Amino acid sequence: MLLFRSEEDIETWAGKTGNNRGEAVPLMTVWELGKEWYRDRLDPDFRGLKPDRVRATFQRFGLTSEFWQVP
Amino acid sequence: MTTQPTTHDWAIRTRVYEFFVERARAPRYTDIATEFGISEREARAAYRRLHDAHALLLEPGGDRIRILNPFSAIPTAYTVEVGQQRYFANCAWDMLGIPGMLGTDALIRAKLEVVSKTVGIPVVGGEPQPDRDYLVNFSVPFKDWYADQIHT
Known part of the structure; x- marks a missing residue:
């Protein structure tokens, strides 16, 4: 996951590198997503992220396209 | 097995x-x-x-x-300074995940693509204070994240 100034910069980067364009998410949304994703990572009872939780987390932040589908 | x-x-x-x-x-x-x-x-x-x-x-x-996760054990283009410690993050998501996980203020320094410069993003009072509305690009769909974590 890389940092960009704008959608235009992402297009430029994808064109130059041949990488997939993927999906761009505003930094402050990624901040909130990261807090939820890692909130219990230091907890001794943590046993990994279960698919249901990942699905619910993506849903909460509006990440609902095929790109974010959880197998 | x-x-x-x-x-x-x-x-x-x-x-x-x-x-x-x-x-x-x-x-x-x-x-x-x-x-x-x-x-x-x-x-x-x-x-x-x-x-x-x-x-x-x-x-x-x-x-x-x-x-x-969210730490990298090797140097990367994403650092997170917390007090006297300096952590490396794996990517632009994890650089936010480190202060988020630790519940602490920090100074993030990250490579900005295309212009290839390093930008600082302070986390103050529990919130990042970026100087503009940056975007984080996810180029790999979630279903493939664990197939190659190093390049995801």
Whole structure:
């Protein structure tokens, strides 16, 4: 996951590198997503992220396209 | 054959995270063997089981921890300064995940693509204070994240 100034910069980067364009998410949304994703990572009872939780987390932040589908 | 981590392995995982937070580096399995009073062979096997369970990522073909999400055990273009500690993050998501996970203020420094410059993003009062509306681009769909974590 890389940092960009704008959608235009992402297009430029994808064109130059041949990488997939993927999906761009505003930094402050990624901040909130990261807090939820890692909130219990230091907890001794943590046993990994279960698919249901990942699905619910993506849903909460509006990440609902095929790109974010959880197998 | 993949074996699930044991309860003891998960206790090792917890300690690995504590060690990383304290020292901004990953413990070798030999460090863990000493701390837990187990053989190096047992510690190495525990690392392997935790790797297979995606609880950490070992170097390809090796025994050293490469990724302990959100931390990177090797230098990257994303640093997070917390007090006197400087952590490396794996990517532009994890650079936010570190202060988020630790619940602390920080100074993030990150490579900005295309213009190839480093930008600072302070986290103050529990919130990032970016100087503009940056975007984080996810180029790999979620279903493929664990196929190649190093390049995801």
